[in-house]
Amino acid sequence: AQSVTQLDSQVPVFEEAPVELRCNYSSSVSVYLFWYVQYPNQGLQLLLKYLSGSTLVKGINGFEAEFNKSQTSFHLRKPSVHISDTAEYFCAVSETGTASKLTFGTGTRLQVTL
Amino acid sequence: DAGVIQSPRHEVTEMGQEVTLRCKPISGHNSLFWYRQTMMRGLELLIYFNNNVPIDDSGMPEDRFSAKMPNASFSTLKIQPSEPRDSAVYFCASSLLAGSQETQYFGPGTRLLVL
Numbered sequence: 331a332q333s334v335t336q337l338d339s340q341v342p343v344f345e346e347a348p349v350e351l352r353c354n355y356s357s358s359v360s361v362y363l364f365w366y367v368q369y370p371n372q373g374l375q376l377l378l379k380y381l382s383g384s385t386l387v388k389g390i391n392g393f394e395a396e397f398n399k400s401q402t403s404f405h406l407r408k409p410s411v412h413i414s415d416t417a418e419y420f421c422a423v424s425e426t427g428t429a430s431k432l433t434f435g436t437g438t439r440l441q442v443t444l
Numbered sequence: 445d446a447g448v449i450q451s452p453r454h455e456v457t458e459m460g461q462e463v464t465l466r467c468k469p470i471s472g473h474n475s476l477f478w479y480r481q482t483m484m485r486g487l488e489l490l491i492y493f494n495n496n497v498p499i500d501d502s503g504m505p506e507d508r509f510s511a512k513m514p515n516a517s518f519s520t521l522k523i524q525p526s527e528p529r530d531s532a533v534y535f536c537a538s539s540l541l542a543g544s545q546e547t548q549y550f551g552p553g554t555r556l557l558v559l
Binding site: 371372 | 448475477487494539545551552
């Protein structure tokens, strides 16, 4: 079975600063990787996903993530954050060739301040 | 498209009462998922359907929980009898196709409080 670890439960950052949210996964087979964002009192929304090909994936709102197979990581980055990026970010993994079953990490709360 | 629709958005009930949560997936989507989100356990998959058929219900906590999908545009999650530990936010999500590479689209959730 697969698992996802998001070591940072909270990440405070000033507006216009860069940010990296860390995600590590564990699986015995090939995986697909996802980042979802949850704004207050809303459902989750896909930011980006890695299926295959280029290990650098670009998503919405200026976010990008890099898949590193040797380190089993899929860290999310943004070069300059905005107040509106304040939200909960979830990393998720699914195993290739299987049915639709996502396993989510515990989430990282990104708090952007002036 | 209106997105995934869930009702009610908030539910407060007393222990022992029956609770029914409703979900309308995005039109044309073939897979539907029910999740539960709590502070202690995070986001957990309870059950998912493909073409209205339950595929994996291993996440359903116990017999008090049941889910149905009578047609492609409607699903229910029922808790009977409800307990305080069932208090959580319940999300419904849908995807166009079955398959682990598919993007899941989430509804706004139902916030359930069992007193």
